[in-house]
Amino acid sequence: MTKYSAFKVFLEGLGGQQGWAPAWRSPQPKKRYDVVIIGGGGHGLATAYYLAKVHGVRNVAVLERGWLGGGNTGRNTTVIRSNYYYPASARLYDFSLKLYEGLSRELNYNVMFSQRGMVMVAHSRHDLEGAQRWVGAMQLNGVDAEMISADEVKRRLPVLDDSPGARYPIWGGFMQKRAGTARHDAVAWGYARAADALGVDIIQNCEVRGFLKNQTGRVTGVQTNLGVIETDKVGMAVAGHSSLMAQLAGFELPVTSYALQAFVSEPLKPVIDTVMLSLATGLYISQSDKGGLVFGGALDHYASYAQRGNSPTIRQVAGALADQMPSLGRVRLARHWAGIVDVVQDSSPILGETPTPGVYINCGWGTGGFKAIPAGGYLLAHHLATGRAHDIAAPFGLNRFFTGALIDEAAASGIAH
Numbered sequence: 001m002t003k004y005s006a007f008k009v010f011l012e013g014l015g016g017q018q019g020w021a022p023a024w025r026s027p028q029p030k031k032r033y034d035v036v037i038i039g040g041g042g043h044g045l046a047t048a049y050y051l052a053k054v055h056g057v058r059n060v061a062v063l064e065r066g067w068l069g070g071g072n073t074g075r076n077t078t079v080i081r082s083n084y085y086y087p088a089s090a091r092l093y094d095f096s097l098k099l100y101e102g103l104s105r106e107l108n109y110n111v112m113f114s115q116r117g118m119v120m121v122a123h124s125r126h127d128l129e130g131a132q133r134w135v136g137a138m139q140l141n142g143v144d145a146e147m148i149s150a151d152e153v154k155r156r157l158p159v160l161d162d163s164p165g166a167r168y169p170i171w172g173g174f175m176q177k178r179a180g181t182a183r184h185d186a187v188a189w190g191y192a193r194a195a196d197a198l199g200v201d202i203i204q205n206c207e208v209r210g211f212l213k214n215q216t217g218r219v220t221g222v223q224t225n226l227g228v229i230e231t232d233k234v235g236m237a238v239a240g241h242s243s244l245m246a247q248l249a250g251f252e253l254p255v256t257s258y259a260l261q262a263f264v265s266e267p268l269k270p271v272i273d274t275v276m277l278s279l280a281t282g283l284y285i286s287q288s289d290k291g292g293l294v295f296g297g298a299l300d301h302y303a304s305y306a307q308r309g310n311s312p313t314i315r316q317v318a319g320a321l322a323d324q325m326p327s328l329g330r331v332r333l334a335r336h337w338a339g340i341v342d343v344v345q346d347s348s349p350i351l352g353e354t355p356t357p358g359v360y361i362n363c364g365w366g367t368g369g370f371k372a373i374p375a376g377g378y379l380l381a382h383h384l385a386t387g388r389a390h391d392i393a394a395p396f397g398l399n400r401f402f403t404g405a406l407i408d409e410a411a412a413s414g415i416a417h
């Protein structure tokens, strides 16, 4: 693998950019792999990378029905944070944040992780009480968080309306300084390049259409549009299509799929240098390096696999933006799209074994799995390689829906994650 460096960029500049090799190969699938990963999004690619890197399992294929990173990984608004309420979630998401902190170096690929902080804004006494409870929980869990005054919120976000008649008055808020954003494509590409360099085959335009099993019900391979690929271990990381994939594998998941929409404005000069989320409207926003305002809000209100936007959500989210930041009310939208996210009743992911022996799963991240890509991949790789759940992943097994040990983050914090 070519090592990327400032010196290499300089050298290539002198040589007419002729020396760059493709970042990954496009191999034909082999007859058999030790592990097959379904889904070439961030979680699938990270799983393949950690399998090869940490566990030395290199005879691995990642099967992606479209193009690499073309699912939610390439459609999300890139917020990375670990401000969760329950200890199990805090451990999981802070583990991920720590992996992000070293990721560009680990992968030798600039994922543009920018720890610009995230401000959660309270607009009422009730919001503030909820925020205090939330910050208390985070601090007890050893995650950085601090309450900030109304004046501090206004200083950090002068673009917020704080006029006497403001519809959403500012009462204060809280902040996680280590939170931020990263370049979504770069996370997928970085993992893909590093996994490929360790021998992983990444096969695009390869759709899994069925599972092969032996008499005991154990998986022996997958049926794809490119033919049968044999394996006795499958990792599924297909986000919004997890319940469909589970049906093919012969079990059911407590996952409902919804469209989640995102918006980017025309480029502006810098107006927001942090990430903001409003506890009243669910609006969240940051500004990209190119100047576009990147923002979003809640899920669509009905379950769907239709990967497109609709005007009620545009009105709701853009309306919240115009209400809270009236000076931006006339900014034009440049792009708008949706991804299909995998929502679980208790707003927490599902990691680990499934009722089909040999099939392991990573799903249920819903609206918040970009931040979890390094951890999701690391933990699924651990389970695939060792046959045991990692301590951090253990509370998130599918069996919690039978034991009742649910981890309802949305109920605890009042926002959907």
Ligand SMILES: Cc1cc2nc3c(=O)[nH]c(=O)nc-3n(C[C@H](O)[C@H](O)[C@H](O)COP(=O)(O)OP(=O)(O)OC[C@H]3O[C@@H](n4cnc5c(N)ncnc54)[C@H](O)[C@@H]3O)c2cc1C
Pocket (backbone or CB within 6 Å): 038, 039, 040, 041, 042, 043, 044, 063, 064, 065, 066, 067, 068, 069, 070, 071, 072, 073, 074, 075, 076, 077, 078, 079, 080, 206, 207, 208, 209, 237, 238, 239, 240, 241, 245, 260, 261, 262, 296, 337, 338, 339, 340, 341, 365, 366, 367, 368, 369, 370, 371, 372
């Ligand atoms: C609009 C929007 C905004 C979001 N904002 C944030 C945010 O700010 N922060 C955050 O942390 N998270 C956010 N998320 C959530 C986050 O994007 C996802 O949780 C995360 O990207 C999931 O990654 P993944 O690898 O599991 O899934 P994906 O990236 O969706 O990858 C799954 C892949 O599986 C492939 N696949 C499906 N079926 C098959 C098949 N039969 N055979 C082969 N391949 C198949 C798909 O083509 C896809 O590429 C957002 C999501 C959306 C839609």
